[in-house]
Amino acid sequence: MIKLREVASKLGARILLGEEQMEREVVSACGADLMSDVLTFTKCKTLLLTGLTNVQVIRTAELSDLCAVVFVRGKIPGKDVIQAAKDRDMPLLVTCYTLFEACGRLYEMGIEGCPPKVYDNE
Amino acid sequence: MNETNKMKLTYDVVSGDFDRAGEASSAIKRLLQRLGIPADIIRRIAIGTYEAEMNVIIHAGGGVVMAEISPESTIIVVTDKGPGIPDIEQAKQEGWSTAPDYIRQMGFGAGMGLPNMIKCSDRIDIASEVNEGTKITMEFKHADKV
Ligand SMILES: Nc1ncnc2c1ncn2[C@@H]1O[C@H](COP(=O)(O)OP(=O)(O)O)[C@@H](O)[C@H]1O
Ligand SMILES: [Mg+2]
Numbered sequence: 599m600i601k602l603r604e605v606a607s608k609l610g611a612r613i614l615l616g617e618e619q620m621e622r623e624v625v626s627a628c629g630a631d632l633m634s635d636v637l638t639f640t641k642c643k644t645l646l647l648t649g650l651t652n653v654q655v656i657r658t659a660e661l662s663d664l665c666a667v668v669f670v671r672g673k674i675p676g677k678d679v680i681q682a683a684k685d686r687d688m689p690l691l692v693t694c695y696t697l698f699e700a701c702g703r704l705y706e707m708g709i710e711g712c713p714p715k716v717y718d719n720e
Numbered sequence: 721m722n723e724t725n726k727m728k729l730t731y732d733v734v735s736g737d738f739d740r741a742g743e744a745s746s747a748i749k750r751l752l753q754r755l756g757i758p759a760d761i762i763r764r765i766a767i768g769t770y771e772a773e774m775n776v777i778i779h780a781g782g783g784v785v786m787a788e789i790s791p792e793s794t795i796i797v798v799t800d801k802g803p804g805i806p807d808i809e810q811a812k813q814e815g816w817s818t819a820p821d822y823i824r825q826m827g828f829g830a831g832m833g834l835p836n837m838i839k840c841s842d843r844i845d846i847a848s849e850v851n852e853g854t855k856i857t858m859e860f861k862h863a864d865k866v
Contacts, residue, residue: 634827635832654826657742
């Protein structure tokens with residue numbers, strides 16, 4: 599089982615929010631700037647890596663039961679976005695790696711992608 | 721089905737209010753969590769409702785999200801008085817989208833919304849009239865089919 603803390607350390611990430619939630623389990627990960635794809639292809643306990651920093655990212659993470667959001671390339675979201683995540687207990691990390699490199703590092707440590715089978719009722 | 725066991729909630733969805741986009745879906749999700757509905761079913765309801773809510777904000781100039789929750793199922797009805805969908809079969813295709821570029825920059829408008837609603841729900845009805853509006857009805861059963 600891989601924990602959020604190990605993910606943060608592998609990405610040399612700064613923890614913007616959710617120091618208390620670093621024991622959360624990370625089952626799979628998804629790298630995307632398209633929230634539509636996140637809503638279509640993720641399953642729960644998925645980590646989202648993204649280059650977007652708007653409030654829709656937090657909404658999408660909340661509604662899809664994601665376990666945390668990692669902002670890549672050192673992008674730090676605005677205060678309103680951080681507050682929205684705080685209200686929803688959504689941990690936020692920031693890494694300096696690009697989306698490609700950050701995903702590669704996590705794949706290397708054994709985190710799976712999200713297969714295109716999404717729902718149990720399929 | 722016992723009428724007294726039914727809850728009916730309505731949320732107004734405001735056109736172009738992207739900061740609040742998703743609030744109706746989020747409120748419905750939190751309510752279903754309090755009611756003890758299984759998490760994987762709530763997740764499908766939340767995603768399907770969010771896609772429909774976003775469509776009303778992006779394509780239709782606002783509308784209403786209605787949730788009817790009974791012990792057996794949740795029915796979500798999303799209505800608007802927007803431009804309507806001229807060709808529903810085309811709109812249902814993965815990747816078909818008329819969303820403008822600024823919507824795409826926010827991470828939406830990939831043409832996956834209707835396909836995702838179809839995938840998430842146990843039953844869906846898409847009714848639309850050009851210049852009249854659109855009504856999406858989705859049913860989600862609370863227990864897996866026997
Ligand atoms: N409520 C609506 N009112 C008018 N048109 C809609 C509505 N919902 C969907 N559409 C049309 O159907 C298309 C496909 O919808 P969808 O699959 O959600 O993709 P997207 O929202 O990414 O464009 C939209 O681009 C739009 O043209
Ligand atoms: Mg859509």
